[in-house]
Amino acid sequence: MFYLVLPRIGRLLCWFLLPSIMLSVALMLHAGPPPATDLPAAGLPPVDSTKAAQPKAALVFAFQTNLGYCRQWLATNDFKSLGQSVTALSVLTDALGRNVAESGQEKITSLHHAVDELVAAAKAADAGRAQQAIDALPKAIEAVETAPGLDHPRPATKTVASFTPLMHLIDGTFTDAKAALATGDVTAAKTYAVVLVELAQWLAADRAGAVWQSQAGDLAAAAQDVASSTAIDPKLLRTQFHDVYACCAACHQRQR
């Protein structure tokens, strides 16, 4: 009896454990966000999981996620990683700027100042100053969240933060989406896909050239497919995320 059951248990273990072990290893190898201990509950916009969030709400959500990473880096006094994570906040502030109406632009300016203060504190490796800067950010991002949005955002330009921080944020957002999917949080995964659509516009604006434009456009289109997918099954969405990754790989192959 036992020897009949045991191999089955072994096979079951393979099916259930291997994917999760592989995922954990993949997450560990990824140098972006710190380990997800004690992640502060980011305010997920209340969206129907069959519908995509609005870009502004999605960007605010990603801002809160990355602010959570900043908090964790500061908690371990890792100023180098804090400095990297805070550049994600700069890129997201740029992206929010193009989605906020003229009457809300002073709130974008205040958010930029608040982020710059954290950049400076990280550079100076000043824990007290960094803590103060981090504590000031929730209020600044809330102000932007309630500012009037735009139905037709302004065109994206080159990010102030430059290419590498933009690419790190694209990479981190893709990882956040997959991690959300792994826990079955379809709404969060779609919300990150909306952020990827937005970031692809910034990627397109970063360089001239027809090939670059079309490859950034492919990424935007693939992410848009996920964002507007009516699927609520994480497995289905995972397949769509593979298509997004194919766009990442296609461009990287071309650039090398």
Ligand code: HEC
């Ligand atoms: C339109 C082109 C393009 C697309 C699309 C693109 N990338 Fe990149 N990516 C680059 C270039 C260029 C570099 C820098 C040179 C290189 O390493 O190939 C880069 C570098 C990277 C790096 C290394 C960053 C470092 O530390 O130097 C990562 C990670 C990355 N990309 C992830 C992604 C992910 C994930 C996606 C898709 C969600 C993506 N990229 C989509 C062009 C692109």
